[in-house]
Amino acid sequence: MRIYGVVGWKxxxxxxxxxxxxxxxTGRGYSVSTIKHAHHSFDVDQPGRDSYRHRVAGAREVLLASGNRWALMHELRDEEEPSLQTLLGRLSPVDLVLVEGYKRDAHPKVEAHRAETKNPLIAPGDDSVRAIASDVPLESDRPVFGLDDTGAIADFILAEVGLGHA
Incomplete structure:
Protein backbone atom coordinates (compact mmCIF):
# COMPACT_ATOMS: atom_id res chain seq x y z
CA MET A 1 0.00 0.00 0.00
CA ARG A 2 1.29 3.46 -0.90
CA ILE A 3 1.47 5.73 2.11
CA TYR A 4 2.60 9.32 2.57
CA GLY A 5 2.42 11.45 5.67
CA VAL A 6 1.86 15.05 6.61
CA VAL A 7 3.52 16.04 9.89
CA GLY A 8 4.17 19.23 11.78
CA TRP A 9 3.67 20.87 15.14
CA LYS A 10 0.30 22.13 16.36
CA THR A 26 -8.79 12.53 -5.95
CA GLY A 27 -9.47 15.21 -8.58
CA ARG A 28 -6.71 13.60 -10.64
CA GLY A 29 -8.57 10.30 -10.56
CA TYR A 30 -6.74 8.49 -7.74
CA SER A 31 -8.48 6.87 -4.79
CA VAL A 32 -7.31 8.19 -1.41
CA SER A 33 -7.96 7.21 2.18
CA THR A 34 -6.70 9.03 5.25
CA ILE A 35 -5.60 8.20 8.76
CA LYS A 36 -5.45 10.96 11.38
CA HIS A 37 -3.68 10.48 14.69
CA ALA A 38 -5.25 12.25 17.66
CA HIS A 39 -3.07 12.94 20.68
CA HIS A 40 -6.08 13.33 22.92
CA SER A 41 -9.22 11.47 23.79
CA PHE A 42 -11.86 11.94 21.14
CA ASP A 43 -15.38 10.72 20.62
CA VAL A 44 -17.16 10.50 17.29
CA ASP A 45 -20.34 9.43 19.02
CA GLN A 46 -22.84 11.50 21.01
CA PRO A 47 -24.32 10.77 24.44
CA GLY A 48 -27.88 9.51 24.19
CA ARG A 49 -27.48 7.99 20.71
CA ASP A 50 -28.12 4.27 20.41
CA SER A 51 -24.55 3.54 19.29
CA TYR A 52 -23.15 5.53 22.23
CA ARG A 53 -25.35 3.56 24.59
CA HIS A 54 -24.07 0.30 23.07
CA ARG A 55 -20.44 1.36 23.65
CA VAL A 56 -21.05 2.58 27.19
CA ALA A 57 -22.80 -0.71 27.93
CA GLY A 58 -19.53 -2.48 27.11
CA ALA A 59 -19.57 -3.40 23.41
CA ARG A 60 -16.04 -3.85 22.03
CA GLU A 61 -17.10 -2.77 18.53
CA VAL A 62 -20.14 -0.89 17.30
CA LEU A 63 -20.80 -0.71 13.58
CA LEU A 64 -23.18 1.98 12.35
CA ALA A 65 -24.58 1.59 8.86
CA SER A 66 -26.88 3.57 6.59
CA GLY A 67 -27.53 3.97 2.90
CA ASN A 68 -24.79 6.63 2.74
CA ARG A 69 -21.93 5.31 4.90
CA TRP A 70 -20.85 2.95 7.59
CA ALA A 71 -18.54 3.49 10.53
CA LEU A 72 -16.88 1.03 12.86
CA MET A 73 -16.00 2.20 16.36
CA HIS A 74 -13.63 -0.02 18.29
CA GLU A 75 -13.17 0.54 22.01
CA LEU A 76 -9.66 -0.27 23.13
CA ARG A 77 -10.75 -0.83 26.72
CA ASP A 78 -7.47 -2.08 28.23
CA GLU A 79 -5.71 -2.76 24.90
CA GLU A 80 -2.73 -0.74 23.69
CA GLU A 81 -3.21 1.78 20.90
CA PRO A 82 -2.79 -0.07 17.59
CA SER A 83 0.24 0.71 15.43
CA LEU A 84 -0.04 2.58 12.17
CA GLN A 85 0.72 -0.68 10.33
CA THR A 86 -2.17 -2.41 12.10
CA LEU A 87 -4.54 0.43 11.21
CA LEU A 88 -3.38 0.42 7.57
CA GLY A 89 -4.28 -3.26 7.44
CA ARG A 90 -7.88 -2.41 8.33
CA LEU A 91 -8.33 -0.10 5.32
CA SER A 92 -9.75 -1.15 1.98
CA PRO A 93 -7.27 -0.97 -0.92
CA VAL A 94 -6.76 2.49 -2.46
CA ASP A 95 -4.14 4.16 -4.62
CA LEU A 96 -2.76 6.25 -1.74
CA VAL A 97 -3.21 6.57 2.02
CA LEU A 98 -2.41 10.02 3.40
CA VAL A 99 -1.50 9.99 7.09
CA GLU A 100 -1.76 13.04 9.33
CA GLY A 101 0.49 12.72 12.35
CA TYR A 102 2.48 9.61 13.29
CA LYS A 103 5.63 11.73 12.97
CA ARG A 104 7.77 9.09 14.69
CA ASP A 105 6.91 6.36 12.16
CA ALA A 106 9.29 5.71 9.26
CA HIS A 107 6.99 6.31 6.25
CA PRO A 108 7.84 9.22 3.92
CA LYS A 109 6.41 12.59 4.93
CA VAL A 110 6.07 16.23 4.05
CA GLU A 111 6.36 18.67 6.94
CA ALA A 112 3.85 21.50 7.24
CA HIS A 113 5.45 24.60 8.76
CA ARG A 114 4.11 28.02 9.72
CA ALA A 115 6.65 30.61 10.88
CA GLU A 116 4.20 32.27 13.30
CA THR A 117 4.19 29.16 15.53
CA LYS A 118 7.92 29.64 16.16
CA ASN A 119 8.39 25.86 16.32
CA PRO A 120 11.61 24.30 15.07
CA LEU A 121 11.54 22.21 11.92
CA ILE A 122 11.21 18.45 12.33
CA ALA A 123 13.04 17.76 9.05
CA PRO A 124 16.66 18.35 10.14
CA GLY A 125 16.47 15.46 12.62
CA ASP A 126 14.26 13.12 10.58
CA ASP A 127 15.27 11.61 7.24
CA SER A 128 11.72 10.37 6.65
CA VAL A 129 10.65 14.00 6.10
CA ARG A 130 11.26 14.29 2.34
CA ALA A 131 10.01 17.85 1.80
CA ILE A 132 8.77 20.91 3.64
CA ALA A 133 5.65 22.96 2.92
CA SER A 134 6.13 26.38 4.52
CA ASP A 135 4.49 29.78 4.56
CA VAL A 136 7.94 31.44 4.41
CA PRO A 137 11.04 30.74 2.30
CA LEU A 138 13.43 28.33 4.03
CA GLU A 139 16.95 27.04 3.47
CA SER A 140 16.90 23.25 3.51
CA ASP A 141 18.60 20.22 2.02
CA ARG A 142 15.08 19.03 1.04
CA PRO A 143 12.60 20.47 -1.41
CA VAL A 144 10.64 23.41 0.03
CA PHE A 145 7.17 24.21 -1.31
CA GLY A 146 4.80 27.02 -0.51
CA LEU A 147 2.32 25.76 2.07
CA ASP A 148 -0.54 26.61 -0.29
CA ASP A 149 1.12 25.23 -3.46
CA THR A 150 -1.05 22.12 -3.32
CA GLY A 151 -0.51 21.16 -6.96
CA ALA A 152 3.29 21.08 -6.63
CA ILE A 153 3.13 19.21 -3.32
CA ALA A 154 0.73 16.66 -4.84
CA ASP A 155 3.06 16.27 -7.87
CA PHE A 156 5.97 15.60 -5.49
CA ILE A 157 4.06 13.06 -3.38
CA LEU A 158 2.65 11.23 -6.41
CA ALA A 159 6.12 11.02 -7.98
CA GLU A 160 7.58 9.76 -4.68
CA VAL A 161 5.04 6.92 -4.46
CA GLY A 162 5.25 6.06 -8.16
CA LEU A 163 1.86 7.41 -9.24
CA GLY A 164 2.85 10.59 -11.06
CA HIS A 165 5.52 12.42 -12.93
CA ALA A 166 7.74 15.01 -11.27
Whole structure:
Protein backbone atom coordinates (compact mmCIF):
# COMPACT_ATOMS: atom_id res chain seq x y z
CA MET A 1 0.00 0.00 0.00
CA ARG A 2 1.29 3.46 -0.90
CA ILE A 3 1.47 5.73 2.11
CA TYR A 4 2.60 9.32 2.57
CA GLY A 5 2.42 11.45 5.67
CA VAL A 6 1.86 15.05 6.61
CA VAL A 7 3.52 16.04 9.89
CA GLY A 8 4.17 19.23 11.78
CA TRP A 9 3.67 20.87 15.14
CA LYS A 10 0.30 22.13 16.36
CA UNK A 11 -1.18 24.91 14.18
CA UNK A 12 1.35 24.27 11.40
CA UNK A 13 -1.36 23.75 8.77
CA UNK A 14 -1.40 19.94 8.62
CA UNK A 15 -5.15 19.46 8.42
CA UNK A 16 -5.67 22.16 5.80
CA UNK A 17 -2.86 20.70 3.71
CA UNK A 18 -4.33 17.20 4.08
CA UNK A 19 -7.75 18.45 2.97
CA UNK A 20 -6.31 20.22 -0.07
CA UNK A 21 -4.18 17.19 -0.99
CA UNK A 22 -7.15 14.82 -0.82
CA UNK A 23 -9.16 17.16 -3.07
CA UNK A 24 -6.25 17.58 -5.51
CA UNK A 25 -5.26 13.92 -5.73
CA THR A 26 -8.79 12.53 -5.95
CA GLY A 27 -9.47 15.21 -8.58
CA ARG A 28 -6.71 13.60 -10.64
CA GLY A 29 -8.57 10.30 -10.56
CA TYR A 30 -6.74 8.49 -7.74
CA SER A 31 -8.48 6.87 -4.79
CA VAL A 32 -7.31 8.19 -1.41
CA SER A 33 -7.96 7.21 2.18
CA THR A 34 -6.70 9.03 5.25
CA ILE A 35 -5.60 8.20 8.76
CA LYS A 36 -5.45 10.96 11.38
CA HIS A 37 -3.68 10.48 14.69
CA ALA A 38 -5.25 12.25 17.66
CA HIS A 39 -3.07 12.94 20.68
CA HIS A 40 -6.08 13.33 22.92
CA SER A 41 -9.22 11.47 23.79
CA PHE A 42 -11.86 11.94 21.14
CA ASP A 43 -15.38 10.72 20.62
CA VAL A 44 -17.16 10.50 17.29
CA ASP A 45 -20.34 9.43 19.02
CA GLN A 46 -22.84 11.50 21.01
CA PRO A 47 -24.32 10.77 24.44
CA GLY A 48 -27.88 9.51 24.19
CA ARG A 49 -27.48 7.99 20.71
CA ASP A 50 -28.12 4.27 20.41
CA SER A 51 -24.55 3.54 19.29
CA TYR A 52 -23.15 5.53 22.23
CA ARG A 53 -25.35 3.56 24.59
CA HIS A 54 -24.07 0.30 23.07
CA ARG A 55 -20.44 1.36 23.65
CA VAL A 56 -21.05 2.58 27.19
CA ALA A 57 -22.80 -0.71 27.93
CA GLY A 58 -19.53 -2.48 27.11
CA ALA A 59 -19.57 -3.40 23.41
CA ARG A 60 -16.04 -3.85 22.03
CA GLU A 61 -17.10 -2.77 18.53
CA VAL A 62 -20.14 -0.89 17.30
CA LEU A 63 -20.80 -0.71 13.58
CA LEU A 64 -23.18 1.98 12.35
CA ALA A 65 -24.58 1.59 8.86
CA SER A 66 -26.88 3.57 6.59
CA GLY A 67 -27.53 3.97 2.90
CA ASN A 68 -24.79 6.63 2.74
CA ARG A 69 -21.93 5.31 4.90
CA TRP A 70 -20.85 2.95 7.59
CA ALA A 71 -18.54 3.49 10.53
CA LEU A 72 -16.88 1.03 12.86
CA MET A 73 -16.00 2.20 16.36
CA HIS A 74 -13.63 -0.02 18.29
CA GLU A 75 -13.17 0.54 22.01
CA LEU A 76 -9.66 -0.27 23.13
CA ARG A 77 -10.75 -0.83 26.72
CA ASP A 78 -7.47 -2.08 28.23
CA GLU A 79 -5.71 -2.76 24.90
CA GLU A 80 -2.73 -0.74 23.69
CA GLU A 81 -3.21 1.78 20.90
CA PRO A 82 -2.79 -0.07 17.59
CA SER A 83 0.24 0.71 15.43
CA LEU A 84 -0.04 2.58 12.17
CA GLN A 85 0.72 -0.68 10.33
CA THR A 86 -2.17 -2.41 12.10
CA LEU A 87 -4.54 0.43 11.21
CA LEU A 88 -3.38 0.42 7.57
CA GLY A 89 -4.28 -3.26 7.44
CA ARG A 90 -7.88 -2.41 8.33
CA LEU A 91 -8.33 -0.10 5.32
CA SER A 92 -9.75 -1.15 1.98
CA PRO A 93 -7.27 -0.97 -0.92
CA VAL A 94 -6.76 2.49 -2.46
CA ASP A 95 -4.14 4.16 -4.62
CA LEU A 96 -2.76 6.25 -1.74
CA VAL A 97 -3.21 6.57 2.02
CA LEU A 98 -2.41 10.02 3.40
CA VAL A 99 -1.50 9.99 7.09
CA GLU A 100 -1.76 13.04 9.33
CA GLY A 101 0.49 12.72 12.35
CA TYR A 102 2.48 9.61 13.29
CA LYS A 103 5.63 11.73 12.97
CA ARG A 104 7.77 9.09 14.69
CA ASP A 105 6.91 6.36 12.16
CA ALA A 106 9.29 5.71 9.26
CA HIS A 107 6.99 6.31 6.25
CA PRO A 108 7.84 9.22 3.92
CA LYS A 109 6.41 12.59 4.93
CA VAL A 110 6.07 16.23 4.05
CA GLU A 111 6.36 18.67 6.94
CA ALA A 112 3.85 21.50 7.24
CA HIS A 113 5.45 24.60 8.76
CA ARG A 114 4.11 28.02 9.72
CA ALA A 115 6.65 30.61 10.88
CA GLU A 116 4.20 32.27 13.30
CA THR A 117 4.19 29.16 15.53
CA LYS A 118 7.92 29.64 16.16
CA ASN A 119 8.39 25.86 16.32
CA PRO A 120 11.61 24.30 15.07
CA LEU A 121 11.54 22.21 11.92
CA ILE A 122 11.21 18.45 12.33
CA ALA A 123 13.04 17.76 9.05
CA PRO A 124 16.66 18.35 10.14
CA GLY A 125 16.47 15.46 12.62
CA ASP A 126 14.26 13.12 10.58
CA ASP A 127 15.27 11.61 7.24
CA SER A 128 11.72 10.37 6.65
CA VAL A 129 10.65 14.00 6.10
CA ARG A 130 11.26 14.29 2.34
CA ALA A 131 10.01 17.85 1.80
CA ILE A 132 8.77 20.91 3.64
CA ALA A 133 5.65 22.96 2.92
CA SER A 134 6.13 26.38 4.52
CA ASP A 135 4.49 29.78 4.56
CA VAL A 136 7.94 31.44 4.41
CA PRO A 137 11.04 30.74 2.30
CA LEU A 138 13.43 28.33 4.03
CA GLU A 139 16.95 27.04 3.47
CA SER A 140 16.90 23.25 3.51
CA ASP A 141 18.60 20.22 2.02
CA ARG A 142 15.08 19.03 1.04
CA PRO A 143 12.60 20.47 -1.41
CA VAL A 144 10.64 23.41 0.03
CA PHE A 145 7.17 24.21 -1.31
CA GLY A 146 4.80 27.02 -0.51
CA LEU A 147 2.32 25.76 2.07
CA ASP A 148 -0.54 26.61 -0.29
CA ASP A 149 1.12 25.23 -3.46
CA THR A 150 -1.05 22.12 -3.32
CA GLY A 151 -0.51 21.16 -6.96
CA ALA A 152 3.29 21.08 -6.63
CA ILE A 153 3.13 19.21 -3.32
CA ALA A 154 0.73 16.66 -4.84
CA ASP A 155 3.06 16.27 -7.87
CA PHE A 156 5.97 15.60 -5.49
CA ILE A 157 4.06 13.06 -3.38
CA LEU A 158 2.65 11.23 -6.41
CA ALA A 159 6.12 11.02 -7.98
CA GLU A 160 7.58 9.76 -4.68
CA VAL A 161 5.04 6.92 -4.46
CA GLY A 162 5.25 6.06 -8.16
CA LEU A 163 1.86 7.41 -9.24
CA GLY A 164 2.85 10.59 -11.06
CA HIS A 165 5.52 12.42 -12.93
CA ALA A 166 7.74 15.01 -11.27
Missing amino acids: NAGKTGLMERLVTEI
